Amino acid sequence: MEKRQFRDYTISLYHQGFLDDQFTELKKLQDECSPDFVAEVVSLFFEDCEKLISNMARALDQTGNVDYKLVGSSVHQLKGSSSSVGAKRVKGLCVTLKECCDSQNYEGCVRCLQQVDIEYKSLKGKLQDLFNLEQQIVQAGGRIPQVDI
Amino acid sequence: MEVCNCIEPQWPADELLMKYQYISDFFIAIAYFSIPLELIYFVKKSAVFPYRWVLVQFGAFIVLCGATHLINLWTFTTHSRTVALVMTTAKVLTAVVSCATALMLVHIIPDLLSVKTREMFLKNKAAELDREMGLIRTQEETGRHVRMLTHEIRSTLDRHTILKTTLVELGRTLALEECALWMPTRTGLELQLSYTLRHQHPVEYTVPIQLPVINQVFGTSRAVKISPNSPVARLRPVSGKYMLGEVVAVRVPLLHLSNFQINDWPELTTKRYALMVLMLPSDSARQWHVHELELVEVVADQVAVALSHAAILEESMRARDLLMEQNVALDLARREAETAIRARNDFLAVMNHEMRTPMHAIIALSSLLQETELTPEQRLMVETILKSSNLLATLMNDVLDLSRLEDGSLQLELGTFNLHTLFREVLNLIKPIAVVKKLPITLNLAPDLPEFVVGDEKRLTQIILNIVGNAVKFSKQGSIYVTALVTKSGTRSPDFFVVPTGSHFYLRVKVKDSGAGINPQDIPKLFTKFAQTQSLATRSSGGSGLGLAISKRFVNLMEGNIWIESDGLGKGCMAIFDVKLGISEQSNESKQSGIPKVPATPQHANFTGLKVLVMDENGVSRMVTKGLLVHLGCEVTTVSSSEECLRVVSHEHKVVFMDICLPGVENYQISLRIHEKFTKQRHQRPLLVALTGNTDKSTKDKCMSFGLDGVLLKPVSLDNMRDVLSDLLEHRVLYEAM
Numbered sequence: 001m002e003k004r005q006f007r008d009y010t011i012s013l014y015h016q017g018f019l020d021d022q023f024t025e026l027k028k029l030q031d032e033c034s035p036d037f038v039a040e041v042v043s044l045f046f047e048d049c050e051k052l053i054s055n056m057a058r059a060l061d062q063t064g065n066v067d068y069k070l071v072g073s074s075v076h077q078l079k080g081s082s083s084s085v086g087a088k089r090v091k092g093l094c095v096t097l098k099e100c101c102d103s104q105n106y107e108g109c110v111r112c113l114q115q116v117d118i119e120y121k122s123l124k125g126k127l128q129d130l131f132n133l134e135q136q137i138v139q140a141g142g143r144i145p146q147v148d149i
Numbered sequence: 150m151e152v153c154n155c156i157e158p159q160w161p162a163d164e165l166l167m168k169y170q171y172i173s174d175f176f177i178a179i180a181y182f183s184i185p186l187e188l189i190y191f192v193k194k195s196a197v198f199p200y201r202w203v204l205v206q207f208g209a210f211i212v213l214c215g216a217t218h219l220i221n222l223w224t225f226t227t228h229s230r231t232v233a234l235v236m237t238t239a240k241v242l243t244a245v246v247s248c249a250t251a252l253m254l255v256h257i258i259p260d261l262l263s264v265k266t267r268e269m270f271l272k273n274k275a276a277e278l279d280r281e282m283g284l285i286r287t288q289e290e291t292g293r294h295v296r297m298l299t300h301e302i303r304s305t306l307d308r309h310t311i312l313k314t315t316l317v318e319l320g321r322t323l324a325l326e327e328c329a330l331w332m333p334t335r336t337g338l339e340l341q342l343s344y345t346l347r348h349q350h351p352v353e354y355t356v357p358i359q360l361p362v363i364n365q366v367f368g369t370s371r372a373v374k375i376s377p378n379s380p381v382a383r384l385r386p387v388s389g390k391y392m393l394g395e396v397v398a399v400r401v402p403l404l405h406l407s408n409f410q411i412n413d414w415p416e417l418t419t420k421r422y423a424l425m426v427l428m429l430p431s432d433s434a435r436q437w438h439v440h441e442l443e444l445v446e447v448v449a450d451q452v453a454v455a456l457s458h459a460a461i462l463e464e465s466m467r468a469r470d471l472l473m474e475q476n477v478a479l480d481l482a483r484r485e486a487e488t489a490i491r492a493r494n495d496f497l498a499v500m501n502h503e504m505r506t507p508m509h510a511i512i513a514l515s516s517l518l519q520e521t522e523l524t525p526e527q528r529l530m531v532e533t534i535l536k537s538s539n540l541l542a543t544l545m546n547d548v549l550d551l552s553r554l555e556d557g558s559l560q561l562e563l564g565t566f567n568l569h570t571l572f573r574e575v576l577n578l579i580k581p582i583a584v585v586k587k588l589p590i591t592l593n594l595a596p597d598l599p600e601f602v603v604g605d606e607k608r609l610t611q612i613i614l615n616i617v618g619n620a621v622k623f624s625k626q627g628s629i630y631v632t633a634l635v636t637k638s639g640t641r642s643p644d645f646f647v648v649p650t651g652s653h654f655y656l657r658v659k660v661k662d663s664g665a666g667i668n669p670q671d672i673p674k675l676f677t678k679f680a681q682t683q684s685l686a687t688r689s690s691g692g693s694g695l696g697l698a699i700s701k702r703f704v705n706l707m708e709g710n711i712w713i714e715s716d717g718l719g720k721g722c723m724a725i726f727d728v729k730l731g732i733s734e735q736s737n738e739s740k741q742s743g744i745p746k747v748p749a750t751p752q753h754a755n756f757t758g759l760k761v762l763v764m765d766e767n768g769v770s771r772m773v774t775k776g777l778l779v780h781l782g783c784e785v786t787t788v789s790s791s792e793e794c795l796r797v798v799s800h801e802h803k804v805v806f807m808d809i810c811l812p813g814v815e816n817y818q819i820s821l822r823i824h825e826k827f828t829k830q831r832h833q834r835p836l837l838v839a840l841t842g843n844t845d846k847s848t849k850d851k852c853m854s855f856g857l858d859g860v861l862l863k864p865v866s867l868d869n870m871r872d873v874l875s876d877l878l879e880h881r882v883l884y885e886a887m
Contacts, residue, residue: 022864026773029780029867037776045769080808081769083842083864 003145006133010147013130018123023086042127045085049120052078056113060106071109072101078116089119171225174218181215203257210250213243291444294322298448302455306462311455312344319427319448320346323441326394326431331381331424333358333403340381340424356380362398367422372399372442372449381426394429395437399449401425403456425449493552501549508545511538516822520792550699561605561706565733566833567880568602568656569594572633575613577856578824583621584854588629590617595634599654603731608703612711613658615696616724620662627663627721634659636727655709655727663721672713704728756874757782760801762835764794764819765808770863774806774840777870791819798823800832804877806861809839809852817855824856836877840865 013019030037052074059067059074079094093116100108134144185208192204220236298318302311316328327347331340339355340363356363362379375382377393400422427445429435515535523531576592583590613631620629636657704711707728715722761783765771768789775785786802788794798805807819820837827834838859839852852860859877861869 021866025864025866026776029773029776031780034776034779041769041772041776044772048767048769077767080767080842080863084767084770084773086864 002133002137002140003142006130006137007145007147009130009133013126017088018126020086020088022083026086039131041085045081045087046120046124048081049078049090049116052081053113053117053120056109060110060113063106066104066106066109068101068104072098075101087120087123090116090123093119167225171222174221178215178219178222181211181218184211203253206246206250206253210243210246213239213246217243287438287440291440294318295444295447295451298322299451299455302451303458306459308456308459311452311459315425315448315452316344316346319445322444323427323429325427325429327426327428329381329426330401331356331426333421333423337421343423363424366398366424367400370400370446372397372445374437375426377428381424382428392432394431394433394435396426396428397437397442397445398424398426399445401449401456402453425452497549497552504545505542508538508542512542516825520818547696547699561608563603563731564606565601565603566606567600568598568633568730569600570880571606571610572613572631574856575610575617576631577853578614579617579621580854583629586621586624588621588624588627590621590629590631593630593632595632597635598633598656599635599730599732601733602656603733604707604728605703609707609728609730612700612703612726612728615700616658616660616726619696620660620664620724624662624664624721629663630659630661632659632661633657653729653731656730657725657727659723659725661721661723666718666720667713667715667722668718669715672715700726759783759803759874759878761785762794762798762802762805763787764789764791764805765840766790767808770808770840773864774808777865777867778806780867781871781874783874791822794819795822795826798826798835800827800830800835802835804836804838804874806838806840808863809841809848817851817857820852820855820857838873838877 014023026038026041034040056071056074059070075094075097079091079098082088082091082094093112097109097112097116099105100112137144188204188208192201217236217239220232220239223232224236298315301314301318305311305314312330316330319325320328325346327345329342329346330344332343333339334341334355338358340358342354360380362375363381366373366375375396375398377383377396379396381398382393382396401424403421403423425445429437512535515531515538518531519528519535572592572594576590579590617629617631634657636655701711704726707730709726709728711724711726713722713724756778759782761778763771763774763778763785765774765787766789771787771789775787778785786797788797791807794805794807805823809817820839823837824834836858837856838861839857840861840863841848841852842863849860859873861873865873
């Protein structure tokens, strides 16, 4: 039962655009040698997100003296990280944010950043749920089903 | 009185006669009786007498005759019948014996006579033998003398001793009064008295050589009797009372080395003779005997041989001394040369090390300095420093290489490498300069060019780099074409035939440029060291002029040939070289199979233990890339900056994945620096792959121009990475993963 739930949930995440193929690839890298690979990567990603977002927020707070270069590099990093992880929505938002930053659109940047913040937190929650489901299955003694998108 | 039958004259008147008869008979009887006694006596005394029984017979006969005459004594007077009877018996016996003896004597006397003749014969024979023995003895003595003389002469190799000994011995053997030797002078026109036995002679006493007597002696090999009054024989003041002894002269040929033909006996074609004059003692009635003359001739020959031996020995001794001297001199020269070479090698080794160390420091620190924050002027200065020190380092290497090449101590370091990749790498290195000068370089590799070859990769790179570099350097406009092919037939020089053997082939590389061209007369000078034929304008482009010379040496070491063709000034030129390379068996076969490779299923085996380096500033993507590679079985090292990357990268890493996310040239520098780092080393450079989010061509071009082997689009899927890795490792180049 949990397996079915797991599968459905995963599929929905993909459909909703939270995750993309890269996440699948990440899943492929998880094996006996590195059983928590995905979890590690994802947590690293979220940490990175937090750090970068706070950097950007701080930079944007300096009204009148915004260091767009810093914002630009941070968003670039975030874009890279999100694309590595497969966080599709986050990545899309980063692209938008980058554009705003390049054009030094203060309003746009702030708005985008807020969206990024919301988005990553939402993703974090969803992934957390997914991992909980996985744990349940594992504890029940089953195997995590392969989900083909 | 009875008439007696005895016949006896009864002459009483002749008493005297009877007396006389009586006495004669008596004496006859006595004689007859004494004869056998004498015979017996003397025969007994003599040792041999063959006919004893004849003696007996004769004795008997004599005795009987004696007896008869004795008995006759009684018949002078009247006598009785007994006496008559005895008388008759005696007479009868006597008659018988005498007849027998007479008969016997007929046989014996011839025998006795023949004995006599035999005796005569034997006596003659004995006399003859005596004579002969005398002769033999003389001869033997002569021989002994000659042997002794020869021995004396040959026991020394000193010319003077030989001649002196000859004279002395001859004098002794033949009991000569005087013995003299005349030698021809240097001019050959005179004979000079060189040696005498007894008398002191005045120095420089010469006689002209053309005297008839001398000619006579020189004309024959025999000893010739000459007159004691001839100039050669007149050695002492003549006094009247001397009756000069006989004089004999003989020629002594003076042989030269050139007289001895290889397979012939020495021919007496030389006209140089010495004259030996021998004088018997005066006032003696001695004559020259034949055997003495023979002895003299023999001695003369021996002397000639001995003299020539002495001369030959002298020559060879002289030659040997000369050779020994030369030997010593050569040995010394060799040792000096060795010392010089050793000194030079030591010097080179020291210079090598001592000069490279600061050089390295300068280059390394300048490179690092380049990485830091610099103002544009500072950057320019640092770049200049770097360029100059690189140039200096290259120059040093060139010089050191050349000197090692010169004395032949350079050996090729053979290894297997990818020929195609080599060309691409070289072009990559040249590309920046060519791009700046707007000179497109085109590489054309022949389809049958083997991919994996055995050869000295580093040196081949050097050669190609040098040639192509020259092409770029000396072209102001136009384009450069680099062609590589396998050559089969003979090349320009007819004595250099190129035959691809089983596991070798000849690579021909042609580099055509459309630059300044070269005057055909200058072409031979190109390959000489330090010669620069260009005008001042082009001279400023730098270089020591060693490049081509070194390239030529390397090409020669690779059993190849290099030359330059040019149609003249302004018409560009083409540099061509052939080198011999070995074909590596591995992996060329897979290339030749036209079947497209089936992507293999889990190729974990291929990558197990493969050491890779991942450079990414972004922690997440770094982790993801690492995970990807670890999943594939690689041993991954991660670095987060280019400095760290440079520090950490080593020859153990086969691939370096670098994240090129930021635009700008700085990121690509790392690639160049890695190239640099590894050209100096012997090891193979790791493959450089860029991970980027950009897909456009400009990024790809940029990557290529900075010497990257491949570009990957992020994010990379597992399958993608797997394919990419296997492709990379097989071909060492990857531009298709876009």
